[in-house]
Amino acid sequence: MxxxxxxxxxxxxxxxxxxxVAVCGGTHGNxxxxxxxxxxxxxxxxxxTEEGEEEGEKLVSVKIVLSNPWATQQCRRYVNxxxxxxxxxxxxxxxxxxxxxxxxxxSRELNAMLGPKGSPQAMDLVCDLHNTxxxxxxxxxxxxDSDWICLHIFRHLQRQMPDIPMRYIHFDIxxxxxxxxxxxxxxxxxxxxxxQPHGVVRSNIYTAMKFGVQHMLDWVRSFNSGTIFxxxxxxxxxxxxxxxxxxxxxxxxxxxxxxxxxxxxDFCLLHPEDPMFQMFSGETVRYKGKxxxxxFFINECAYYEKSIALSLARxxxxxxxxxxxxxxxxxxxxxxxELASEEEEEEEEEE
Amino acid sequence: MxxxxxxxxxxxxxxxxxxxVAVCGGTHGNxxxxxxxxxxxxxxxxxxTEEGEEEGEKLVSVKIVLSNPWATQQCRRYVNxxxxxxxxxxxxxxxxxxxxxxxxxxSRELNAMLGPKGSPQAMDLVCDLHNTxxxxxxxxxxxxDSDWICLHIFRHLQRQMPDIPMRYIHFDIxxxxxxxxxxxxxxxxxxxxxxQPHGVVRSNIYTAMKFGVQHMLDWVRSFNSGTIFxxxxxxxxxxxxxxxxxxxxxxxxxxxxxxxxxxxxDFCLLHPEDPMFQMFSGETVRYKGKxxxxxFFINECAYYEKSIALSLARxxxxxxxxxxxxxxxxxxxxxxxELASEEEEEEEEEE
Numbered sequence: 020m021x022x023x024x025x026x027x028x029x030x031x032x033x034x035x036x037x038x039x040v041a042v043c044g045g046t047h048g049n050x051x052x053x054x055x056x057x058x059x060x061x062x063x064x065x066x067x068t069e070e071g072e073e074e075g076e077k078l079v080s081v082k083i084v085l086s087n088p089w090a091t092q093q094c095r096r097y098v099n100x101x102x103x104x105x106x107x108x109x110x111x112x113x114x115x116x117x118x119x120x121x122x123x124x125x126s127r128e129l130n131a132m133l134g135p136k137g138s139p140q141a142m143d144l145v146c147d148l149h150n151t152x153x154x155x156x157x158x159x160x161x162x163x164d165s166d167w168i169c170l171h172i173f174r175h176l177q178r179q180m181p182d183i184p185m186r187y188i189h190f191d192i193x194x195x196x197x198x199x200x201x202x203x204x205x206x207x208x209x210x211x212x213x214x215q216p217h218g219v220v221r222s223n224i225y226t227a228m229k230f231g232v233q234h235m236l237d238w239v240r241s242f243n244s245g246t247i248f249x250x251x252x253x254x255x256x257x258x259x260x261x262x263x264x265x266x267x268x269x270x271x272x273x274x275x276x277x278x279x280x281x282x283x284x285d286f287c288l289l290h291p292e293d294p295m296f297q298m299f300s301g302e303t304v305r306y307k308g309k310x311x312x313x314x315f316f317i318n319e320c321a322y323y324e325k326s327i328a329l330s331l332a333r334x335x336x337x338x339x340x341x342x343x344x345x346x347x348x349x350x351x352x353x354x355x356x357e358l359a360s361e362e363e364e365e366e367e368e369e370e
Numbered sequence: 371m372x373x374x375x376x377x378x379x380x381x382x383x384x385x386x387x388x389x390x391v392a393v394c395g396g397t398h399g400n401x402x403x404x405x406x407x408x409x410x411x412x413x414x415x416x417x418x419t420e421e422g423e424e425e426g427e428k429l430v431s432v433k434i435v436l437s438n439p440w441a442t443q444q445c446r447r448y449v450n451x452x453x454x455x456x457x458x459x460x461x462x463x464x465x466x467x468x469x470x471x472x473x474x475x476x477s478r479e480l481n482a483m484l485g486p487k488g489s490p491q492a493m494d495l496v497c498d499l500h501n502t503x504x505x506x507x508x509x510x511x512x513x514x515d516s517d518w519i520c521l522h523i524f525r526h527l528q529r530q531m532p533d534i535p536m537r538y539i540h541f542d543i544x545x546x547x548x549x550x551x552x553x554x555x556x557x558x559x560x561x562x563x564x565x566q567p568h569g570v571v572r573s574n575i576y577t578a579m580k581f582g583v584q585h586m587l588d589w590v591r592s593f594n595s596g597t598i599f600x601x602x603x604x605x606x607x608x609x610x611x612x613x614x615x616x617x618x619x620x621x622x623x624x625x626x627x628x629x630x631x632x633x634x635x636d637f638c639l640l641h642p643e644d645p646m647f648q649m650f651s652g653e654t655v656r657y658k659g660k661x662x663x664x665x666f667f668i669n670e671c672a673y674y675e676k677s678i679a680l681s682l683a684r685x686x687x688x689x690x691x692x693x694x695x696x697x698x699x700x701x702x703x704x705x706x707x708e709l710a711s712e713e714e715e716e717e718e719e720e721e
Contacts, residue, residue, distance in 0.1 A: 055624075056650075058623065152570050216567030216671055218672075219503050219671045220624075221669065222627040222648045223633070226630075279573045297573045299407075300410065320567055320569040
């Protein structure tokens with residue numbers, strides 16, 4: 020077993036150049052680190068354009084986006100509906116009326132700007148900036164546990180920012196069903212940092228996000244310039260299930276808070292019979308699962324309305340191969356092969 | 371000096387019975403400790419009524435109020451305007467139209483229910499429950515530094531809850547100009563507890579508030595039953611001024627966050643030249659005042675829109691006298707004197 024995994028790690032995988040990267044903030048208008056970081060980057064971009072191109076721009080083109088300007092202006096998560104649930108294939112391609120919620124209209128604008136999702140024109144990488152009230156440190160959240168680009172970026176951030184607790188969270192959802200803005204890119208992830216109250220910006224969290232984005236772009240430039248990144252092992256937390264608050268049977272209001280012994284202990288193993296909630300009347304409610312699991316998004320503000328008090332994950336170690344960018348020749352060859360396979364598919368469909 | 375103060379402390383002041391007390395929560399609909407505590411107390415009250423009166427009810431009648439039900443339902447601070455700024459004499463008695471903001475209408479309902487403000491019918495004591503995102507522990511906030519009832523309750527809470535950092539904050543504003551719900555009572559204060567993100571309930575903060583209210587009501591019952599409470603000295607923080615965030619001159623958006631060395635250090639003395647803000651571009655902004663002062667409400671979420679990054683206070687030690695409730699005879703005598711002085715005033719006005 021170990022030898023096989025060692026081979027995976029030693030293998031060098033070639034991946035397409037990441038020419039176009041999007042950094043998005045304010046997808047949720049009250050998650051302020053991303054809002055103020057994007058505003059700061061846009062200011063720098065404007066100044067840079069006035070002063071002429073910088074060296075790094077030859078290696079990667081970066082698009083800075085304030086995703087939900089209306090919600091940001093009102094300092095609310097969203098105006099009509101959660102923008103970051105609007106990017107499924109079905110929602111992006113469903114019927115559209117004049118009475119559509121603002122975020123449905125905005126999701127199509129963003130899909131046109133950064134996608135279209137699933138097309139060759141889509142951004143090579145979308146990094147969407149988020150905050151959480153949970154004590155989660157810096158997390159990359161992605162739909163894949165085999166996207167070597169995302170996993171290598173994660174490993175790079177871990178090494179560059181050793182003082183920040185950092186995890187990779189994997190939501191095991193099919194590409195078709197993926198719903199968040201970052202799913203519009205060929206590669207993508209949410210960069211989620213906490214704890215920070217929504218509607219507040221804390222300097223330490225803002226700074227962690229700023230460095231996270233800088234190191235991510237540094238890695239992309241280094242990758243594009245031909246660096247070979249060694250393979251290795253990465254710890255991945257795969258989401259297993261959500262748990263709701265105990266609720267009042269009549270009013271459906273929550274009837275308990277996260278137990279003080281669980282609060283702020285994201286990614287600390289939760290064992291069967293550990294305290295999970297404290298009822299407002301005083302009693303303790305315990306974790307009744309049979310398997311010890313890792314809790315995260317503990318007491319996230321925005322998830323009260325989604326009936327999620329916390330989520331639970333299983334931890335695994337994943338072997339990732341070494342990686343380097345394709346040479347121009349390899350890229351041409353790959354493009355031709357893709358074109359050929361598409362034509363084949365079309366022929367099959369016609370038959 | 372000290373002898374004179376010692377005399378103040380030894381003197382026993384008589385104060386009217388506190389027959390009717392109001393405990394209000396949800397004045398800001400997203401400050402959830404108060405919202406859930408009030409719901410829990412209402413549930414207990416309903417159950418108590420079904421099961422017959424409890425012993426303590428003979429000593430004090432407690433009215434439990436969810437102040438802003440509409441904002442609470444939406445989990446927002448307010449719907450149209452900040453309810454807790456609507457209780458000035460001018461606002462309560464100004465003109466009223468059909469198009470009035472919801473909170474203006476609600477403030478009059480609450481004034482009718484708990485006041486009218488300044489009248490003999492007003493509640494004897496109003497305790498209004500609040501949360502802050504600032505690291506302030508438990509604070510009583512009041513308009514007076516000579517309301518012995520409020521100061522004795524504060525001292526009682528300090529003694530009963532030694533593990534909770536506790537302060538008394540004094541907003542030096544004339545009764546006429548006092549704007550908050552607690553100003554409707556003959557005595558009143560806000561019980562402000564943090565840090566807790568708005569829209570979130572943390573078990574430790576909820577529990578601190580629950581015990582704070584219990585100990586407050588215990589003190590009132592003990593006072594009403596004739597206990598003499600010793601005088602002594604109390605530390606009081608009097609608000610001196612507010613400080614706004616550095617802002618972008620064009621957009622008026624904030625251009626900095628609270629400096630990491632100041633964040634969470636509420637009530638730790640801020641000296642001239644101490645770091646106060648960190649600009650989003652990186653530079654440090656220092657405190658330029660000439661006098662060391664005590665910061666509080668550092669990075670409170672709801673104050674971004676009020677242009678308050680933090681407030682500064684001066685600390686003083688106040689001598690409070692011993693206190694006991696008036697006997698029935700003393701109360702009758704006091705009532706007669708008050709009546710007489712009112713008649714005198716009316717005569718003077720007629721002249």
